[in-house]
Structures are given as C-alpha cells and as structure tokens.
Amino acid sequence: MQEMQVLKVCLLLLCFFPANHASHCILADEPTVSYVFPAGGQRGTTVRFHVGGHYLHDRCRFQMEGSGVTTVSNLQRTDKTVWFEGPVIPLQESQQKEDYPVDHAGSVTIAADAETGIRRWRVSTSQGVTLSRPFVVGELPEIVEQEIDGDPVPVSVQLPVTINGRIFPREDIDIWTFTLQQGQAVTCTVLAAGLESPLDARIWVTGPDGRILQQSDDFHGTDPRIAFIAPVTGQFQVHLQDANFGGLQDYVYRLSLVSELQADGMYPLGGRRHSTVPLQLSSGQQLLTTKEFLIGGSERTRYQLPEHPLWAAVSDLPEVMEPENDGEAVAAATVELEQVANGRIRKAGETDRWQLSLAAQETVMLDVFAARLGSPLDSVLTVLDPAGKLIAESDDLPNGVTDSQLRFTASEAGIWTVCVADRFADRGGVQFGYRLMIRSAKSDAPGFSLDLPVDAVSLPRGGEAKLKITAVRTGQFQGAIELIPENLPAGVAVEGNLIKAGGNETTLILKASKDAAVSLAPVTIRGRELRDATDASAAASSEAPEPADSKANA
Template sequence: MFRVLFLSIFSLFLCISVVFANPPAVSYIFPAGAQRGTSVDVRVGGLFLYDKPAFELTGLGVTHSPHLAPAKRVWFEGPLLPLTESQQQEDYPADTRGNVAITKDAPLGPRRVRVFTAQGGAGGPRFVVGELPEVVEQETDGDQIPAPIKLPVTANGRIFPREDIDLWEFDAEAGTAITALVHAQSINSPLVSRLDILDAKGTVVAEQMLHPCVGTDASVKFTPKVAGKYRVRVTDARALGGPAYVYRLTITAENVPEFHYPLRAKPDGLKDALDAAPVLQAPIALNGRIERPGAVNEWKLDLKKAGSYTFDLQARRHESPLCGVVTIFDATGKELKRAEGAENSDAAPFAFDPPADGVYTVKVGEKFRGRAGANFVYRLRVLDAPEKITPGFQLALASDVFTLPRAGTLKVKVTAERFGTFQGPIIVSAADLPKGITAPAIRIAANQPNADLVLTASADAAIATHPLRLTGLGVAGLIAYRSDTTDARLAVALPTPFKIIDQYVMTSAPRGETYHRKYTIDRGGFDGPIQVQLADRQARHLQGVTGPVLTLKPGETEFAYPAFLPPWMEMGRTCRVCVMATAKVRDPIDGREHTVSFSSVEQNQQMIVVVGPGRLDVGAEKTSVLAEGEVKLAVKISRSKNLSGPATVELVLPEHVRGVTVAKLVVAADKGDGELVLKFAPNAGPFNAPLVVKATVQTDTGPVTSETKVEAVR
C-alpha cells in the first residue's frame, strides 16, 4: 500500500516539478582511430558529459575504458568572428578521457562511438581501426608548427580553431609517387577537407584532386622531381574549424587507385563486356567510361520484340563522378528511350520494350558539358527480363541511440525498405523491453515508407541503458516476411527537478572586467547543493567570455554569476552568455545518486550585455621584439577617470612556449609609464603565437584588465 502511495506522489511530482532530461551529445573522439595491435588514449568531447559517462565502441577486437573520466577542456579561441557569424548558436564541448586497445587481428574499419549518462545516450562519431603506424597531432595555440612524420603513416589531427592550418612534414625521394588522402566526413566529422603539398620553400607543388581517390573524402598525388622535405597542408575548404573537426590523413608511397575500371560492383552473375564493337546479347553488363568532354559511348544490342528489358546504370552509387545519360535508338536513329541521373544519384532502373526485333543503339554520356575523365566509369546492366529480387523488407532507424525520459514518451520513426514484389503492410513491435517500458505495436501501411513507434516509460522505470530491438512482420498472401533491427540502444533518462528562472534583462558593461548577472533557481523540491557554470551549449559565440564554477548551498535559490568579459572584445557587440546548473540527485526509486542538469538558451536565461569600452588600456613601445638575451620593452598605462590604483603589468605566455622570463612590473597609481625586462634563453620558443602584455588594476568589484600583443621573432 505504501509503495502504491509513494509512486502516486512521485508521479505527481514528475508531472508538476520536473523540467526535462538534458541528454548528452557526442561531438568527436580524438584521435579518431589507431593501428591494430596498439592502444591509445583518447579524448571524447561532447555536451552534458558529467562525472564518468559510460563509454562504448562497437565491433570485434576492441576493448576500451568502461567509463570516461573528466579532463581539462581544450579550447583555442582563434580569430575574431564577424558579427553575423558570431550570432549563431555554438557548442563548447567538454573533454573526457579514456583508453582504447585494439587486438592484432581486429577487423579493419570504423566503429561506432556511444556514451551514456543518467540523462540519456548519444552517438555519432566513428573510431577507425587502421593498419599503418599512426601519429597524433600535438595541438598548440598559434600558427602551425610542421610536425615531422615518417611514411607510410596515418596522422590524426583536427582543424581547430577556425581557419587553422595543419602541416605534416616528411622526406620523399625523387621519382617516388606519393599519395595523401583524408577521411573526415566519412567518420562523421564536419570538416570539408582541403589538401595540397608544399616543398621546403613553401611553394605548392601539388593540389587536391578534383575527384578524390575512390573510398576517400579528399586526396592529392604527386611525384617529386627532387629529393627533400615536403609538407602536406590540411585546412577546411570553408575556413571553418572547431573541436569536432577531426580527420585522419594517410600518406603513403604505395599505389592508391584513383578509381576502379571496370567498375567494382556487387556480383550479379552478368557477363561483363568491355568492347563496344560487336553486337551484344542481353543479359549483359556494358562497362565503359567517358574520357573526353562531349564523348558518347555507343553499344549495339540485339533485342527482341517479345522481350521486356531492364536497363540499370551504375556510376554515382559506386563513387564514379559520372552523371550518366542513357539513350536508346532504333536502326533509323529515332530516339525511343532516355534516362538521366541527378547531380548526386544515378537514374532509376527503367524498362524498355522493343517495338520490333533488331539491333538497337544504346548511347551513354555525361549529363553536364565539360565533365569527363578516365575516372568517369560506369557499368550499364541490361537484363532480358525484370530483375528478380527476393521479396521482403528491411527496417531502419534514424539513429542507433535513443533517449526516453522517465515518466515520458518518445517517438521513434521506423522506416521500411521493401524489396521485390512485396508492398504489403508491416507490423512492427519492440522485443524484450525491460520492466517499465512499453511500446504498442504499429502498422506501416501498404506502400507507405514509415510510421512512428511510441515508447513510454513509467514513473518507476529504472535509469539504465537497454538494447532496442524492433521486429517486423509483413504478410503477402500465404507468405510471411520478417526483419529486425539489432544494434540500437535505449537509454532511460532521469529528468531534472530544478531550473534557472529569471526575467529578460539587457544592459551594458565595460570590457576587461567582470559582469555579474542575478539569477533565481526554482528547485522543484530538490534541496541539495547545485553547481553553476558556463553552459556547454551557448546561444551565440562566447567571444572569449569565461566564468567560474559556483556552488550553491542547500536551499539557496538566488545567486549572481560572474562572467569575465575579455579586454579584446569588440565594442558595441551584444554578448549573450548562457549558464547551466548541475547537481547530484538521489533517485527516489532505487536510492542511486545521479548527476542531472538544467541548460537553456532561452532569452530569459541569457546574460545579455552590450560591450562597452574598457576603463584601462595598456600599450607597448614595440609590436615585435628580437627573442635573444635581455630585451627592454617600454609600456604605457592609461586609466579612465573613474579608475585609480596601481597597475600590475605582466607577460602572459602561450602554454607551450618555454625559456622566457620576466619580472612583474607595478606602475604606480600616479604614473603611466614603465618598462618590462624580458629574458630569452638560448632555446626559448617556439614563437608561433604572440606574447601577451597584460595590465591589471584591482578594484572593490574585481580586477580591471587590458592586453596588447607583442610578436617574438628570431
């Protein structure tokens, strides 16, 4: 009786006070692969990855950390974004770390990456098992320093921040052909790769191929005329970049085919013809290519009036760039049938019924004038009857990970691809659902492609991850057809009881100091401590805004969050900052403790500030210094009328720069000039990023800062 009463009260609590589950998102895994027979430490980045999220890689021959551990967030600010671009929503993935070990006999190829928290599950990135030795980019801020590598190799890198350029340097012999190829979008990275090869002087000696080698996202080939050092340059073709822009670059002297001729297709029992001279009989596969702009291949086929023929052009589906056009003519030259592909797909197979016995001409060409090449290959299948395809169907889901909130529902779109003559209805049901999860069977109507399966979690459903297996049954006459899905996961999520609430506030604040925004927490019955920090998902680009982690005491409902506005922010811009709240909540069903969060990009939860001029300014006598021995650098401090006090001036070095020392300088309150003394060790550097001269004046409301940059050159 008590349990029934408890569940009733808890269900009411869910309906009234719970906000939502904040499911995780996975942005990347870096490096995105490793050589089999090795192990590698990986960083997995994503949103709302708290504590130690569960970690999963699919496939044989791979073992990995069962959970990911928190790691220091890696962030490179990059160039200042133009106004319109900075107004777009942006993610700031948190970093977690784990390990992946691969057996020597592990199958080559990609593996799915999945993570799970108490608030759901997520997937998307791919981790690739390779066969070559691998290296990982050592990321630093500033201009790229060429990374030495030895061929053959697969280099793991990422284009981060925006407009980043990666350089991989290797030795090559004269006359030895080198191929560099990238996989990025094929492992679900947003990178649109751009490759070229430079010599030791920085001259471009080979550019990216218009049509990449088969099986790659981008590639470049070249044969050095002289031995020496060469570099592969990797960028994003749109000058974008970010933490998720990972790639795998393979550089080898082994032969990498640009294309396959004849076209490699799934065996279908047809005889392959390469010679267009003789008159041919169906069934047959006609193999050719369009090597010159405007060229058209002509084939002669002996067809019968009594026959019904099927023509199926294979090109784009097998990575050929050909956008094919198939035309059939009779003996007099009259056009009887025409089919052409779209920009990214082949024409659909079509039927042709000859009006009379005789020899017909079949022409194959390229749809767009000026496009041609040795790699414009095709395979035209000609069947002497409609293709016999085994009737049936196959079920597919839009994702392999789904999140279902406790006491909530989730619609899962189930798509059926029918084969052959089967066009009947299909009954889809979820098999082996755990306790507390229900899903009534659904019917995908005849000739319809999909329907929604509705999953429902009870108020006492366990917070856990389960396999999600859907089975389908289709009946046509007395024949039953079956199909199922086997590689999906369903995560039951714990909703968040609390939320941040407030009214719309817009104000202005000077750059170079901290702005405080007041907020209120609606605890929704939760009385424990809550941490508040900058949100992983922001309504706009942060423009370098930083903030601490605040801990609200039990029962505390009001707080002021301090956000530091960097001194280099562009004045007049509207800064919109979002915060998120996280806490450990005890599950009232089984007593386990879980971390949940609230995060919103809604306008009322934003810190909206128009950036104004700073109250402090620092300038340097020189914009660059010679990085040798002792260097004296004169600086000048300017304060606004409402700012007083001594200014501390210091040199801020990029994390990777070594061998530079400088004593702090204090410029008295009534002074404006000073001198920094920089000392450079003989091995100081590398100086691929500027040194930052930072001035700070302490006030009752916090520090007021200003910065200027100085280049160090050798």
C-alpha cells in the same frame, strides 16, 4: 509471405526527476558528443582518446561496436580541456555566450588482426544516449598532433604515417614536413567529412623552394587528396586548413601519407561473388598495374580490396566486360538479360553501345552504377529500338545522384540498343567506369526494406518516444507490413507498429511505464508482410534468420 527485414536501434530507458510540485516532473539534459580525438588508431595498438561533449557528468558509459576492439566501459572527465582562443570574432550581445564541449578520457585496444575500417561508438548517461559516431581502425603507423597555441610550426614526420590532427583554433593551419628523393612518389589523403567532422579540408604541397606543387579541395566528397612525384630531392610540406577559415575542437582529421602513387580508381568497378577478377588499378588518369582479386563471398554488396582503400561492387549475376582493342572500345557489344555489363567512357565524347535481343512486350529494368561506386562518370542512359529510334532516356536519379535508371517495354521483337555516355562531351578517361545492370521485370520479386534515420533513442519513464520508419517497396509489393520490436525492456509497450497496405511509412511510438527499470538495450525491429491475424501471431513469435543484406543501420 515476405521474408523479415531488420532494423537495429539502441534504446535507453530513462529515469525522471521530481520537480517542486508532485504533479510535475522534469528531465535532465540529454548527453551530446561532438568528437573523439584521435579519431582512429593502428591495428595492434592501444589508443588513448578524448571524447568532447555536453552533459556527460564526471563519468559516462561508453560503447564501441564491431569486432577486434576492446574499450573501457566508462569515460572519465578530464581535469582540463584543451582550449585555444584564436582570432576574436565580434558578435552581437545575444550571441556572445558560447558553450564548448568538455573532454572525457578513455581508451581502446585494437587487435593486431582487426579488420580495417569504421567502428561506431556512442556514450550514454541516465538522462539519454547519443547517436553513434565513427572511429577508424587503420594499418599505417600513427601519430597524434601535439597541439600548441600561436603561429603554425612545421612538424617533421616519417612516411608512411597517418596523422591525427585538428584545426583548432579558427584560421589554424597545420604543416607537416618530410624529406623526399627526386622521383619518389607520395599520396596524401585526408579523412574529415568521413569522420562526420565539420572540417572542410583544403591541402596544398610545397617543394624545397616554397612554391606550391599541387593543391586540392574536394576529392572524396569534401575530403581532399593529392598524389605527386618529387621533382627534386629535398624537404616537402603538406599544409592543411579549413577552406572556410574555421576551426574548433571538433574539426578533427586523419591525414595519411604513403610513399607511393596509391590507387584511387579501378576497372571494372566490381565482379561476381566468389570469382577472381583482374582489376586495373589507377591513380588519377594514370594506370598503375593490373592485379587479380578474389571477390569476397559474404552477403555484402561491397567488398574492400586488401591493402587498398577501394571497394568493389559485388553481384550474383553473370558479368560481361566491354570488348576493348588496345584499350579502345569496339563499336558494339552483346549482352543478355540478367547480366551486369562493365564498361567505361575511355575517351571524351565516347558512347558505349550494348545490343540486347528482346521478345515483344518484354519489360526491362536498366540501372547504371557509376557515381554510387566512386566513378566520376555523370551518366546518360538511352534506349534505341531495332530501327535506331530513341524511345527512352534517363539522366540523374533523385537527390542529386548522377547515375541513371529506367524501365521500358519492348514494343516489338528484335535487337534493341542500350547506350551509355557522359553528360558532358569533353569528359572521359581510365576512371570513368560503370556497371550496367540489365534485369527482366519478371525477376523483380515483390519485397521491401526498412529504414530509419537514427540508431539510438532515449525513452523517459512514464513518457514516450517516436521513431519514423520508412518502407522501400520493390517488385510492385503493396501488402501491409507488421513491425515487431524484439528485446524491449520490461514495462515498454509499442503503438503504430503497422505500415498499411500501399503505405510507405509509420511512426512507431514507444511508451514506458512509470516504474520501468532504467536500462540500456539493443532493440531489433523486424518487419514482415501481414496477411491476416494468423500471420501476425506467427511473426511475433518466430525466430526467422536475419538476412545479412537487409540490415539498415541508421
């Protein structure tokens, strides 16, 4: 029987309000949220913030998940919401009414030893619960923009610093200024899309003479980044605006400025769990240093490097490094099944070759991880038989992912060659790394994982709510999957909790009785293979351990 897979969702059981006629009922508007500002804070501090939303009433419940943070339990509506009119945009009469979010105040205390990274938060009322949004725990000193109306005014800051700002109103430009000595290095990093902000940030740096030194639009997705060395001593400025000249209350961002060329790449891109791995850290195409890191031993498949905004991939397979001679790849390297091959396309037009000894009729699965790990490599994966004939090729994965993946069966015993290259012959460099997972089909154990697109749902008393749950099957597993909700409030029943054999999805229907109590509950949905009625009964009452890597938080 397949081990249980786990989903978690926040369920709010709602009341309803009688209409004028006893035979009808109406529901009030569900709450929505657009932003939290500031969108993060430094460890060891208390941060006062505003949440902007609709239908939050005078006060609403507030939750923030994760360790190291303590928050208020309720947000209180503020007396005034900050508003700047900005440039007038002529609209048709039918479009002229705009409904803007209203601010509600709260606070969070962040422990000095809190782990840096994302915490998820949400609000709820008796009419509904919102989807979660991110709040960032950082390690640098932080400031919050003091917003003013009118033309942009440069604001002086001291490095290192994380600036919490927002582009508001439309066409707003924020300007941050600081003094540098000649030869001093600075890295400017914007986080906006990572905050689920609509801001498509663009930044540029000007020197003491007012000329643009560098500019950046997209780096990490649509979030920009600039690293530079001051050519002279004097005042430098970072300018930030929306690339589409937009701006509103929810166009929030975090701009981090540090006085160093901060690493934005590494090689290799990961390592084996519990092992110490020497990683080459780089900024752009410039190698900075090589440091040894102990790859974390938790069940996670990613590990954040201490003091660096970089994540290393983690595997439980033996690791092989591409042999290099003075930084140049050798002609070919030997690899075996059930290994991870670490390589990089160091020079434009380079092709890496991995030689693999296979038995006749051996089926092999190849998976290149590059773009999924932040590498600029747009991989092309090919397989050559012992005679050097091309027998398989893969370019991109579905949904625009530029990594490669293929499965093939060796027609004869011998030395087969796996080739990795960039799709474009004029690209390559120190950051064009990849991880090539080489697995035997025999190791692809049958199983499944579960996924759903939301992490919260509102259920009215006497009504129903629907959740679409998708199963991702592996290893040719085709069995039926039973879904077992846990911690459901009293008076709530479920239908559709079976994914049929060979199927990939179901719609789980939650139904509440008319007298069910209004409540907010974290619900766990577990899935397991259903073979017969005996299995179903055991699954419903068992307390199987929760696999840490099988959680799918939408």
